[in-house]
Amino acid sequence: DGGITQSPKYLFRKEGQNVTLSCEQNLNHDAMYWYRQDPGQGLRLIYYSQIVNDFQKGDIAEGYSVSREKKESFPLTVTSAQKNPTAFYLCASSILAMGTGELFFGEGSRLTVL
Amino acid sequence: AQSVAQPEDQVNVAEGNPLTVKCTYSVSGNPYLFWYVQYPNRGLQFLLKYITGDNLVKGSYGFEAEFNKSQTSFHLKKPSALVSDSALYFCAVRDIQDTGGFKTIFGAGTRLFVKA
Numbered sequence: 749d750g751g752i753t754q755s756p757k758y759l760f761r762k763e764g765q766n767v768t769l770s771c772e773q774n775l776n777h778d779a780m781y782w783y784r785q786d787p788g789q790g791l792r793l794i795y796y797s798q799i800v801n802d803f804q805k806g807d808i809a810e811g812y813s814v815s816r817e818k819k820e821s822f823p824l825t826v827t828s829a830q831k832n833p834t835a836f837y838l839c840a841s842s843i844l845a846m847g848t849g850e851l852f853f854g855e856g857s858r859l860t861v862l
Numbered sequence: 863a864q865s866v867a868q869p870e871d872q873v874n875v876a877e878g879n880p881l882t883v884k885c886t887y888s889v890s891g892n893p894y895l896f897w898y899v900q901y902p903n904r905g906l907q908f909l910l911k912y913i914t915g916d917n918l919v920k921g922s923y924g925f926e927a928e929f930n931k932s933q934t935s936f937h938l939k940k941p942s943a944l945v946s947d948s949a950l951y952f953c954a955v956r957d958i959q960d961t962g963g964f965k966t967i968f969g970a971g972t973r974l975f976v977k978a
Contacts, residue, residue, distance in 0.1 A: 752905075754905075779963075779964070781965070781966070783968075788871075788970065788971075789970060790952065790968045790969055790970040790971050791906075791952070791968040793965055793966075793967075796963070796965055798963050798964075804959070804963060806965065836903075838905055838906065840905075840906075842964075844964070848894055848911070848913045848956075850896055850908040850911055851896075851898075851906070851908065851966055852908070853898075853905030853906045853907070854905050855904055855905045856903070856904065856905050858903070
């Protein structure tokens with residue numbers, strides 16, 4: 749089955765540590781996205797990528813980094829510079845198609861800082 | 863910049879009754895509008911979208927939405943609610959970037975409770 753796989757589903761981190769969240773898709777989609785979800789705030793865009801080896805900052809990119817070395821993969825690193833990293837992180841992909849394509853989401857990764 | 867607003871944090875409805883979840887938008891140009899649903903600790907699932915054409919859009923699980931240009935609204939509706947419809951619903955709009963790329967902007971979400 750085609751889809752998006754995020755791992756790990758749950759992750760605990762000590763303050764000062766970097767962590768990397770994995771996102772893999774086999775939908776052959778060009779565009780991939782990372783969103784952060786906090787209660788009552790909806791989804792906020794962290795980074796997005798429309799083509800391999802290229803990515804753009806979203807609205808809350810500070811303290812995060814990404815790479816897009818393969819079309820299928822778009823890992824997100826939460827660095828120690830992120831002041832409040834505890835959140836639910838969602839990866840998504842879409843076809844570009846002039847912006848009309850809907851987003852396909854993974855099941856999310858819940859990061860808790862101890 | 864494009865934006866969407868969901869004026870209700872929560873909607874309560876009895877099973878079997880019609881439901882409406884409200885969304886208003888602010889866009890320049892033609893709006894590309896979407897509805898998604900999220901169940902607890904899960905990713906979002908696409909329900910339906912409006913790109914162009916008929917103002918009444920039909921989607922998954924019996925949901926539909928009406929695009930109203932004069933009222934800048936895109937309300938989600940279902941004729942008869944089910945307990946299993948209880949979830950968090952997000953309205954979204956596609957924003958076109960100066961770079962030619964696209965990103966999706968989400969509303970804050972509306973929690974729907976359907977009581978048996």
